[in-house]
Amino acid sequence: MPKISHTCSTVNSVDPNAPFLDFEIPNDPTRIEVRRSTRRRRTVSAFREGTTIVVAIPARMSKRDEAQVVPEMVAKVERAERKLRPGDSELGERAAKLSKELFGGLARPSSVRWSQQMQQRWGSCTLDDASIRISSRLQGMPRYVLDYVLVHELAHLLEAAHSERFFEFERRFARAERAIGFLEGWQNAQGDLTDLSDI
Numbered sequence: 001m002p003k004i005s006h007t008c009s010t011v012n013s014v015d016p017n018a019p020f021l022d023f024e025i026p027n028d029p030t031r032i033e034v035r036r037s038t039r040r041r042r043t044v045s046a047f048r049e050g051t052t053i054v055v056a057i058p059a060r061m062s063k064r065d066e067a068q069v070v071p072e073m074v075a076k077v078e079r080a081e082r083k084l085r086p087g088d089s090e091l092g093e094r095a096a097k098l099s100k101e102l103f104g105g106l107a108r109p110s111s112v113r114w115s116q117q118m119q120q121r122w123g124s125c126t127l128d129d130a131s132i133r134i135s136s137r138l139q140g141m142p143r144y145v146l147d148y149v150l151v152h153e154l155a156h157l158l159e160a161a162h163s164e165r166f167f168e169f170e171r172r173f174a175r176a177e178r179a180i181g182f183l184e185g186w187q188n189a190q191g192d193l194t195d196l197s198d199i
């Protein structure tokens, strides 16, 4: 089962210019859960609960209708989420704000960008050019979780290794523990994918 792993310092000791290999993650984050409700007659709704998209349908809906409605509703939720996603410029602004609040503005990334390709990590920081990349898989998650990963990568600009000094920097973000708990829970949930999903 994948766990959050910190391999930055290992990578760094071998090659100081290698990007940090933070936070192993599995491939598909979204589970789909169909809830049949006797209180519903016609209405269908869909919403996200953490990493699950819940589709609520009337108890009496036929399997055939369900097979049509559920993918439509999931697509609708994902479209709405894409609209809400902060772009690269907002990501950069957010990193600058966190750097100012927590590090007196000393962590200055040259760029902060979303990465669609980053499937095995939550974030990476390349010391070579001080660039930060953030996995776009964080886009549907709570803001404090995204902020935590940004803080983690920003802290690497001040301290390369996962040293005590590094974690002192990281702990300045008050919700670090909570964010790590969220990411661990998310990853554990992936291991139970087949048991938990209804479709």
Ligand SMILES: [Zn+2]
Pocket (backbone or CB within 6 Å): 006, 008, 020, 022, 152, 156, 162
């Ligand atoms: Zn790290």
